[in-house]
Structures are given as structure tokens and as C-alpha cells.
Amino acid sequence: MASTEDESVLVDEVDAQPPHKIDENMWKNREHLEEIIFLLDRPHWPNTLQQQSKLGDVELAPIFEEMKVKFENTLKLLEYFQSKNADNVFNTVMSYMPQDFRGTLIRQQRERSERTKQAEIDALVKSGVSIRDRYALLWKQQMERWLV
The missing domain is CATH 1.20.58 (Methane Monooxygenase Hydroxylase; Chain G, domain 1)
Incomplete structure (x- = not known):
């Protein structure tokens, strides 16, 4: 035990x-x-x-x-x-995807989303959490990417 x-x-x-x-x-x-x-x-x-x-x-x-x-x-x-x-x-x-404004919007949305996710990770690291907790968040974010 x-x-x-x-x-x-x-x-x-x-x-x-x-x-x-x-x-x-x-x-x-x-x-x-x-x-x-x-x-x-x-x-x-x-x-x-x-x-x-x-x-x-x-x-x-x-x-x-x-x-x-x-x-x-x-x-x-x-x-x-x-x-x-x-x-x-x-x-x-x-x-x-069509190579017009829709593709540009999707790229911009992805970049915004990734910046938000990175800021969330940075804030978590700054708060002093464990490696395990950080990777739990990273995996949760990865699952969210698949659902979008």
C-alpha cells in the first residue's frame, strides 16, 4: 500500500x-x-x-x-x-475549404483560440501547479479541439 x-x-x-x-x-x-x-x-x-x-x-x-x-x-x-x-x-x-474570406476567418479563429489556450496554460503554470495538472489541462484542451 x-x-x-x-x-x-x-x-x-x-x-x-x-x-x-x-x-x-x-x-x-x-x-x-x-x-x-x-x-x-x-x-x-x-x-x-x-x-x-x-x-x-x-x-x-x-x-x-x-x-x-x-x-x-x-x-x-x-x-x-x-x-x-x-x-x-x-x-x-x-x-x-473555399479560399476566400471563410478560410481567412477560420485561420483567425484558430489563432485566437490557440492564444487563449496558451494564456490559460501560462496562468496555470504561474500559479505553481504540478506537471500532472498542466498536462490534464493540455489534454482537456486537445479534446476540445476535436469537438470544434
Whole structure:
């Protein structure tokens, strides 16, 4: 049985069904990458690990830093892939729309909507919420995009 709230959340996550939508899977991967990066940051190491600078003859800090850089690069690549994929889908849909004022209105509405969604995320981050809460909002926004 888990002893803390964080451990309970982790147990619930492991027991849950895996995402069956590729998009949901990508968002979950991004969330997990950010959590790993957060934990690899030295101030977030357990106290005993921060105090113990060596494990045998191996320095842990450079190893963790190298791992952190790799995870950050993977996160950037995944974010880029999702962004390009969303743009490609939108442009494909727009290619079937009349190329007059209606297409321009749809583009403007999308840009306004994305700015509003980003402002909502920025406000949430500024309030100091967890990575998990931020990704819950991102996933909710993604579901709203599909309904529009």
C-alpha cells in the first residue's frame, strides 16, 4: 500500500489502462518526460543523493546531467512532431475549404483560440501547479479541439 499521496497517484497510474489513442499516448509521454527531467534536476534529488557525491568511483552528477539533456532533447523532438502534425492536419483540412474570406476567418479563429489556450496554460503554470495538472489541462484542451 502506498504511503504518500504521490505514491498513490503513481500506483493508480500504473494500474490504469494504457492510452489507446496515439495522441493521448504522445501527451502522456511528454508528461512523463517532463517529470523525469524535473527529477533529474539536482535540487530535486533526494537529500541522501545530494549529500553523497560519489557512488563508488563514479560521479553521479555528470551522468544525471547527460541523461537530463537526452530527455530534454527527446521532449523537444516530441513537441516539434506534435506541432508539425497538427499544422499538417489543419492545412489539409484548409485545402478543402473555399479560399476566400471563410478560410481567412477560420485561420483567425484558430489563432485566437490557440492564444487563449496558451494564456490559460501560462496562468496555470504561474500559479505553481504540478506537471500532472498542466498536462490534464493540455489534454482537456486537445479534446476540445476535436469537438470544434
